Amino acid sequence: MTNDCYLALGSNIGDREYYLRQAVCKLRQHKSLDPVRLSSIYETEPVGVTGQPAFLNMVLHLKTELTPGKVLETTQSIEQGLDRVRHERWGPRTIDLDILLYNDENIKMNELYIPHPRMHERAFVLIPLNEIAAAQYVSNYKQTIQELTDQLSGREKEGVRLWRKCSGRGGFGLFEN
Ligand code: X6L
Ligand code: MG
Numbered sequence: 738m739t740n741d742c743y744l745a746l747g748s749n750i751g752d753r754e755y756y757l758r759q760a761v762c763k764l765r766q767h768k769s770l771d772p773v774r775l776s777s778i779y780e781t782e783p784v785g786v787t788g789q790p791a792f793l794n795m796v797l798h799l800k801t802e803l804t805p806g807k808v809l810e811t812t813q814s815i816e817q818g819l820d821r822v823r824h825e826r827w828g829p830r831t832i833d834l835d836i837l838l839y840n841d842e843n844i845k846m847n848e849l850y851i852p853h854p855r856m857h858e859r860a861f862v863l864i865p866l867n868e869i870a871a872a873q874y875v876s877n878y879k880q881t882i883q884e885l886t887d888q889l890s891g892r893e894k895e896g897v898r899l900w901r902k903c904s905g906r907g908g909f910g911l912f913e914n
């Protein structure tokens with residue numbers, strides 16, 4: 738598998754951990770995707786729309802043969818298969834799969850923007866990503882993930898709390914199914 742891709746996962750409805758686990762299993766089942774590294778799971782205060790339930794968020798590193806467009810098709814179909822219903826923008830969801838990085842490419846394709854246009858200011862993305870890819874340089878921000886993480890305010894970091902420590906290849910068995 739030749740390409741490196743990072744995905745952000747989030748859930749704030751129902752059995753949040755179940756949805757994260759199912760999403761990872763479905764990614765694993767795809768012959769052209771290989772999740773090689775998972776972050777821990779964090780419980781995070783909702784950003785953007787307040788008054789919705791807390792999220793569980795995590796990040797993973799995939800090796801893949803798929804183009805960015807095909808990764809997007811796959812993540813959208815996994816969202817559909819896991820009861821994702823689109824109500825209002827930024828509303829609560831069973832599962833959200835966002836593409837953060839694809840190699841060090843800059844991609845603007847219809848609704849697909851890579852690197853993810855707001856990842857550099859989101860503690861719920863950067864803190865888990867920093868666990869598995871601190872040294873990764875993001876060319877359009879001209880900074881590493883570690884540097885972007887260090888720039889978060891104390892207030893932003895407080896909204897992201899370690900919920901289940903399970904980083905590594907198998908997530909310590911958590912995502913074996
Ligand atoms: C002003 C206006 C400042 C809007 C920020 C930020 C909007 C993030 C949407 C914003 C603004 C978002 C998650 C979340 C969402 C998640 C946590 C979004 C889309 N997804 N909060 N809020 N985790 N903690 O996965 O990211 S909605
Ligand atoms: Mg999102």
Ligand code: MG
Pocket residue numbers: 833834835
């Ligand atoms: Mg999304």
